[in-house]
Amino acid sequence: MSAAQDPVAVPARRISVRPARGRFTTALKLLLTSPPTLFATLVVAGVVVLALFDELIAPTGYNEVDVQQRLLPPGQGHWFGTDDLGRDVLSRVVLGAAVSLQVGAVAVGFSLLVGVTAGLLAGYYGRWLDTVLMRLMDVLFAFPAILLAIAVIAILGPGTTNAMIAIGITYTPVFARVTRAAVLGVKESVFVRASRSVGVSDARMLLRHVLPNAAPPIIVQTSVSLAFAVLAEAALSFVGLGTQPPAPSWGRMLSEGRSYLEDAWWMAVFPGLAIVLLVLAFNLLGDGLRDVLDPQQRSALEAARAKPRRRRRAGVGA
Amino acid sequence: MTALALRRALQSVVVLLGVSVVVFALVHLVDGDPVRLALGTRFDQETYEALRERAGLDQPLVVQYLQWISSAVTGDLGVSFRSGEPVTALILERLPATLSLAGASILVALLIAVPLGTASALRPRSVVDAAGTVLSQIGISVPEFWMGIMLILLFAGTLGWFPAGGYVPLSEDPLQWARSLVLPAVTTGLVSGSVLTRFTRSSVLEALGAEHVRTARAKGLGARAVLNWHVLRNALLPLVTVTGVQLAYLLSGVVVVEIVFAWPGLGQLALQAVQARDYPVLQGAVLLFAFVFLLVNLVVDLLYSKLDPRISA
Amino acid sequence: MSEPVLVVEDLRVQLDTPRGNARIVNGLSYSVAPGETVAVVGESGSGKSVSVMALLGLLPKRARVTGSARFRGRDLLTMRERELRAVRGDGVGMVFQDPMTSLNPVLTIGRQLTEGLLAHRKVSGKREARERAAQLLADVGLPDPRGALDRFPHELSGGMRQRVVIATALAGDPALLIADEATTALDVTVQAQILDLVARLQDEHRTGVVWITHDLGVVAGVADRVLVMYGGRCVEDGTVDDVFERPAHPYTQGLLGSLPQLHDGGAGGSRELVAIGGTPPPPTDLPPGCVFWPRCPVRGDERCATEQPPLTPVGPRDGAGAGSSAVPHRAATFYDAARGAGEVGS
Numbered sequence: 001m002s003a004a005q006d007p008v009a010v011p012a013r014r015i016s017v018r019p020a021r022g023r024f025t026t027a028l029k030l031l032l033t034s035p036p037t038l039f040a041t042l043v044v045a046g047v048v049v050l051a052l053f054d055e056l057i058a059p060t061g062y063n064e065v066d067v068q069q070r071l072l073p074p075g076q077g078h079w080f081g082t083d084d085l086g087r088d089v090l091s092r093v094v095l096g097a098a099v100s101l102q103v104g105a106v107a108v109g110f111s112l113l114v115g116v117t118a119g120l121l122a123g124y125y126g127r128w129l130d131t132v133l134m135r136l137m138d139v140l141f142a143f144p145a146i147l148l149a150i151a152v153i154a155i156l157g158p159g160t161t162n163a164m165i166a167i168g169i170t171y172t173p174v175f176a177r178v179t180r181a182a183v184l185g186v187k188e189s190v191f192v193r194a195s196r197s198v199g200v201s202d203a204r205m206l207l208r209h210v211l212p213n214a215a216p217p218i219i220v221q222t223s224v225s226l227a228f229a230v231l232a233e234a235a236l237s238f239v240g241l242g243t244q245p246p247a248p249s250w251g252r253m254l255s256e257g258r259s260y261l262e263d264a265w266w267m268a269v270f271p272g273l274a275i276v277l278l279v280l281a282f283n284l285l286g287d288g289l290r291d292v293l294d295p296q297q298r299s300a301l302e303a304a305r306a307k308p309r310r311r312r313r314a315g316v317g318a
Numbered sequence: 319m320t321a322l323a324l325r326r327a328l329q330s331v332v333v334l335l336g337v338s339v340v341v342f343a344l345v346h347l348v349d350g351d352p353v354r355l356a357l358g359t360r361f362d363q364e365t366y367e368a369l370r371e372r373a374g375l376d377q378p379l380v381v382q383y384l385q386w387i388s389s390a391v392t393g394d395l396g397v398s399f400r401s402g403e404p405v406t407a408l409i410l411e412r413l414p415a416t417l418s419l420a421g422a423s424i425l426v427a428l429l430i431a432v433p434l435g436t437a438s439a440l441r442p443r444s445v446v447d448a449a450g451t452v453l454s455q456i457g458i459s460v461p462e463f464w465m466g467i468m469l470i471l472l473f474a475g476t477l478g479w480f481p482a483g484g485y486v487p488l489s490e491d492p493l494q495w496a497r498s499l500v501l502p503a504v505t506t507g508l509v510s511g512s513v514l515t516r517f518t519r520s521s522v523l524e525a526l527g528a529e530h531v532r533t534a535r536a537k538g539l540g541a542r543a544v545l546n547w548h549v550l551r552n553a554l555l556p557l558v559t560v561t562g563v564q565l566a567y568l569l570s571g572v573v574v575v576e577i578v579f580a581w582p583g584l585g586q587l588a589l590q591a592v593q594a595r596d597y598p599v600l601q602g603a604v605l606l607f608a609f610v611f612l613l614v615n616l617v618v619d620l621l622y623s624k625l626d627p628r629i630s631a
Numbered sequence: 632m633s634e635p636v637l638v639v640e641d642l643r644v645q646l647d648t649p650r651g652n653a654r655i656v657n658g659l660s661y662s663v664a665p666g667e668t669v670a671v672v673g674e675s676g677s678g679k680s681v682s683v684m685a686l687l688g689l690l691p692k693r694a695r696v697t698g699s700a701r702f703r704g705r706d707l708l709t710m711r712e713r714e715l716r717a718v719r720g721d722g723v724g725m726v727f728q729d730p731m732t733s734l735n736p737v738l739t740i741g742r743q744l745t746e747g748l749l750a751h752r753k754v755s756g757k758r759e760a761r762e763r764a765a766q767l768l769a770d771v772g773l774p775d776p777r778g779a780l781d782r783f784p785h786e787l788s789g790g791m792r793q794r795v796v797i798a799t800a801l802a803g804d805p806a807l808l809i810a811d812e813a814t815t816a817l818d819v820t821v822q823a824q825i826l827d828l829v830a831r832l833q834d835e836h837r838t839g840v841v842w843i844t845h846d847l848g849v850v851a852g853v854a855d856r857v858l859v860m861y862g863g864r865c866v867e868d869g870t871v872d873d874v875f876e877r878p879a880h881p882y883t884q885g886l887l888g889s890l891p892q893l894h895d896g897g898a899g900g901s902r903e904l905v906a907i908g909g910t911p912p913p914p915t916d917l918p919p920g921c922v923f924w925p926r927c928p929v930r931g932d933e934r935c936a937t938e939q940p941p942l943t944p945v946g947p948r949d950g951a952g953a954g955s956s957a958v959p960h961r962a963a964t965f966y967d968a969a970r971g972a973g974e975v976g977s
Contacts, residue, residue, distance in 0.1 A: 135333070138333050138336070139336035139340055142333050142612055143337065143608055144569045144573065144608075144611060145570045146570045146573050147570060147573055147585075147607050148604075150592055151600065151604050152344065153592070154344075154591075154592040155344050155345070155347055227459065231461050234461050235574045238461075239574060251463075254461075254464055258578070261471055268464070268467050268468075268471070275461055276459050276464070279459040279460075280455065280456060283455065283458055283459050284455065529727060530735040532727065533733045533734065533796070536727075536800075537799060538716045538717065538803070541712075543750065548735050551737060552735065552736070555737065626737060627737055627783040628737070628783070628785050
């Protein structure tokens with residue numbers, strides 16, 4: 001099997017699409033030379049660390065009520081102040097990171113899995129399958145995002161898990177569209193037609209050849225969707241349909257803070273800043289990834305920084 | 319042109335039918351009896367039967383759907399489980415508030431995006447450009463509801479310039495209507511404006527580099543004429559499409575912003591319907607949102623093909 | 632000989648780039664008489680387009696332009712933007728390379744023709760502007776000129792579009808027409824038509840023309856004089872006959888050597904320069920001596936490596952007396968490569 005496939009794959013790659021692995025190492029190096037992307041990477045890494053070691057980092061537990069200490073302004077002992085029940089806002093912000101990341105990751109994971117599969121099948125097989133799948137995606141796409149999530153939660157009931165599913169469904173069509181477009185671009189390339197002509201199986205073809213070459217826009221979309229998912233989770237929790245009390249969720253904290261705006265601005269300010277920072281990081285990361293992975297927008301950057309490298313690679317490949 | 323319009327309209331109708339099926343299916347996937355859920359624990363058998371029959375729940379699903387959709391086409395979306403009022407009336411009552419908000423928001427967004435995006439593109443890497451880039455990047459990342467809360471904190475709380483919430487109908491008092499609109503419109507407008515600023519900047523930059531701009535300068539036209547007719551005229555054409563898409567997304571943000579500002583619009587209605595398990599109202603509201611979304615996209619597509627001479631082939 | 636419309640002296644253009652200071656045009660001098668056509672030839676990147684854009688102040692602001700360029704006695708390079716604007720499209724018309732992109736796709740032809748007329752107050756109002764625009768389109772041979780006014784560029788063919796661009800450039804009855812690769816994007820037949828058109832209009836209006844091209848067939852067809860550019864410098868100039876029959880600079884010889892039976896090609900013959908071995912030096916890193924030295928197959932004098940050879944008169948053609956032409960034939964060499972042409976084997 002692999003003996004039949006390799007000789008075909010090698011020359012074909014040289015013709016049309018650059019080899020995936022080399023592309024990603026170059027991409028990574030390019031990524032870390034851009035200050036906004038570096039900042040974004042550090043923020044995301046920081047939030048991941050917070051989420052992993054939240055209980056070690058947070059000064060108190062997420063629900064340590066102390067009514068004596070309620071509505072204390074930021075200062076010694078409580079850097080971000082305390083809320084209406086005397087809970088430490090800093091601790092709740094730290095502990096909320098895990099919820100945000102978890103919902104974001106699971107929801108986007110769901111969209112990714114379903115959307116990419118649908119996009120692959122629609123783009124690769126075309127015909128009626130394409131029509132049916134993509135019309136279905138159009139239908140899902142026609143709902144304003146939050147409203148679809150709200151409608152799904154109306155059925156499933158509020159809660160963190162259901163929020164994940166709702167957000168996941170909402171962002172599925174984007175992945176399907178992006179993947180389908182990329183697959184259509186790759187499908188007609190020489191190596192895919194050549195591999196097909198020597199009888200490489202469809203499944204192998206999709207996973208080994210089509211998917212890796214369609215990956216860049218999907219990766220960019222993943223980062224951008226993580227930003228949207230964090231926002232959506234916060235919005236759902238804000239209107240009371242997402243994470244339920246007393247669990248710490250940034251959106252939930254905001255809606256609680258709203259009632260005490262005049263007495264305790266810190267209750268609304270700090271969780272909001274946390275959302276903005278994480279969403280900003282995912283957006284910047286998406287921009288950085290797009291610059292590096294999307295060949296069309298990449299050209300300018302690459303011409304400036306990586307020209308000799310590409311020429312050398314072309315020489316080796318020949 | 320008309321053929322294109324017809325085809326696009328037909329596509330939208332098909333998608334809308336799909337939406338209606340999904341909406342209908344969602345509601346009927348509910349684990350249990352929606353009427354029972356809506357009525358809560360205490361109800362008498364008579365009310366229950368009456369509601370069930372009125373909602374047509376004793377019929378098979380397909381029949382129910384066909385009944386629902388065929389009366390929806392005539393503008394009858396059923397009655398609320400809660401209040402017994404017609405859903406259409408409830409929606410129409412809320413529509414002006416949401417439309418005012420959406421319209422004002424997109425206006426705010428464009429008033430920010432066009433000047434800022436153009437100024438950034440005209441002086442790349444300048445202070446204006448850097449500030450515009452950073453602000454729009456942050457604007458995209460800010461949740462609307464938090465932006466709303468912060469604006470309330472500053473302009474309603476500390477400064478006291480605008481009301482913190484509530485809606486005054488235009489017919490009642492135009493001045494108070496405008497005042498009540500400012501903060502919510504700025505909230506959603508800032509976020510959408512950030513997206514549009516980025517788009518305007520790149521679009522104007524692209525237009526500036528076009529060869530016909532050089533031709534225009536070589537003709538001896540003044541800087542303003544070149545900018546207006548040969549740069550902006552070209553760069554802002556695609557902005558029509560993007561603004562349309564943005565308007566559709568804006569509806570999504572409006573749902574949450576309506577909660578923040580106690581704005582009696584469709585978003586609030588939908589959310590109340592979810593909390594009250596008032597499914598006919600939820601169905602109606604969601605269907606209407608999707609309808610508006612598709613309508614806006616359709617209009618924008620057709621408008622663009624009218625504005626850009628290259629398309630009307 | 633009448634007063635020249637344009638006298639360019641020691642034109643230099645520099646641009647700061649991330650890779651250092653790029654010297655794109657380095658001391659260019661020439662003049663154009665009324666009714667005369669001067670062709671500027673060279674490979675892409677030789678600075679020929681930049682040198683004419685600099686005349687009308689069309690380069691980005693960070694470009695540094697020095698020297699002088701007197702148009703009807705007034706120096707274009709020291710003019711303020713307002714004065715320059717009065718010259719652009721009025722005294723000097725310009726035609727750009729690509730007819731597909733040099734017209735605005737979303738404005739009608741009429742609008743694009745009339746806006747220049749209105750800006751220069753050539754006409755009293757929009758009605759007269761339309762009349763004049765239709766006349767201009769008729770002049771350049773567009774069928775149904777009145778109907779064309781309301782059409783958009785994409786509704787016309789490439790050749791028709793270039794006629795429109797030329798009409799735009801002629802709208803102000805310019806004393807000087809600058810054509811930057813004006814026929815490069817067109818097919819041979821259309822190109823011949825456009826060349827005829829310009830020649831006819833030039834005869835009628837005594838317009839001076841600067842014709843930028845890398846197509847030697849075009850040069851042979853339209854030019855009175857030719858100026859060969861390399862690395863931002865003029866390496867040889869003279870009448871077309873002198874330069875073509877007796878090229879004196881190794882670079883010119885290389886260009887022409889790659890062009891057998893040039894004259895058989897005729898005016899419409901579209902033969903492109905065939906590259907000489909190697910590539911031109913980057914403008915950020917010009918050699919100290921002759922710019923062509925690194926690629927020069929002749930290397931007739933060691934001084935070429937370290938000193939810039941000045942433009943020196945070339946000896947008379949065999950069978951022709953010295954000074955048979957009013958225009959001197961000069962080449963930037965320390966030696967007369969034309970004499971040893973046989974040995975060099977060009």
